[in-house]
Amino acid sequence: MSSxxxxxxxxxxxxxxxxxxxxxxxxLVERLGLEEGARVLDVGCGTGRLARWIAERVGPTGSVxxxxxxxxxxxVARSHASAVQxxxxxxEDLGAFEDxxxxxxxxxxxxxxxxxKARALAEIRRVLRPGGRVxxxxxxxxxxxxxxxxxxxxPLLQRPPYAxxxxxxxxRRACTSTELVSLVLESRLELVELHxxxxxxxxxxxxxxxxxxEASAGGSLLAMVPEPLRASLRAELVAAFEAQRGPDGxxxxxxxxxxxxxxx
Numbered sequence: 001m002s003s004x005x006x007x008x009x010x011x012x013x014x015x016x017x018x019x020x021x022x023x024x025x026x027x028l029v030e031r032l033g034l035e036e037g038a039r040v041l042d043v044g045c046g047t048g049r050l051a052r053w054i055a056e057r058v059g060p061t062g063s064v065x066x067x068x069x070x071x072x073x074x075x076v077a078r079s080h081a082s083a084v085q086x087x088x089x090x091x092e093d094l095g096a097f098e099d100x101x102x103x104x105x106x107x108x109x110x111x112x113x114x115x116x117k118a119r120a121l122a123e124i125r126r127v128l129r130p131g132g133r134v135x136x137x138x139x140x141x142x143x144x145x146x147x148x149x150x151x152x153x154x155p156l157l158q159r160p161p162y163a164x165x166x167x168x169x170x171x172r173r174a175c176t177s178t179e180l181v182s183l184v185l186e187s188r189l190e191l192v193e194l195h196x197x198x199x200x201x202x203x204x205x206x207x208x209x210x211x212x213x214e215a216s217a218g219g220s221l222l223a224m225v226p227e228p229l230r231a232s233l234r235a236e237l238v239a240a241f242e243a244q245r246g247p248d249g250x251x252x253x254x255x256x257x258x259x260x261x262x263x264x
Contacts, residue, residue: 007219011072014215015047017208020201021216024137024256025050025108031193031260032135037061038103041127043091043120044068044110048077051084054106065097070218091120100129109216109256111138112174121187128263134189140196140257141174147254149213152240157224162233165225177257189261196257203250206242210234 029050034040036059042051045066055064060083067089068074077086089096091107091114105124114120124134144150157166175183177196184191203209214221214234222230241250 007072010215010219011047011076013211015076017212018049021109022049026053028108028135028137028258029054029106032104032133040064041102041105042066043105043107046073048080048084048086050108052082055082055084092116094123094127097127099126102127103129103132105134107136109137111136115173117183121183125187125189125263130263133260133262135260137256137258139174140177140255142176143255144174148252156236161229162225165229167224180257180259184259184261190264191261193260196255199254199256201252202248206238206250209241209250209252210238
């Protein structure tokens with residue numbers, strides 16, 4: 001399968017299996033005081049499920065734009081009939097949008113993928129109207145080793161043949177909750193809410209969870225090892241998560257930090 005075909009396949013899988021992340025996105029948006037007629041920007045919109053849900057709530061007098069850097073995710077988003085405008089774009093460059101053009105901006109489970117977080121927050125502040133709000137959820141780096149994924153993955157990566165071939169240059173760029181607060185304040189946004197909460201997702205099998213994780217990571221889940229080792233690492237991951245399966249399926253626990261900030 002070509003890389004283009006694989007990217008499209010992952011986008012279509014994500015569109016089907018992202019209920020857990022959609023639920024988290026809804027909880028985030030509800031913290032923002034979403035109202036009918038609002039102008040909303042969904043940064044890192046993926047295949048557009050959350051953006052379409054937002055569009056239903058802002059109604060015909062509102063507007064929603066979703067951007068994502070992955071072209072195939074945007075292609076799948078556009079394949080669903082909706083009033084949302086979907087565009088390929090990155091959080092660090094919102095130059096396509098005018099100053100003060102949105103009431104709300106959301107980044108649901110996105111910021112840990114953004115390389116230049118300070119630039120992204122500065123751009124978000126620019127496109128927010130005075131009094132507008134941004135809501136984001138991300139991974140708190142200080143708790144990154146406490147979740148199920150890390151506890152399962154770490155022993156595998158410490159063994160041959162993976163240990164001597166690990167490349168983390170493409171890994172998620174999570175920051176600590178303290179660093180996140182500093183970034184928000186340095187961007188001249190006013191911190192309104194900060195919550196660190198446990199997360200729980202349930203999957204029918206180890207295969208189901210790994211497929212979800214691959215899709216939600218845009219295909220980068222196994223990129224820490226060279227191509228020839230990825231199939232074996234994937235098989236070992238499936239087996240390791242399958243070994244965790246109980247009466248409720250494969251239960252994956254982690255942590256999330258939620259921030260709401262406002263442009264004053």
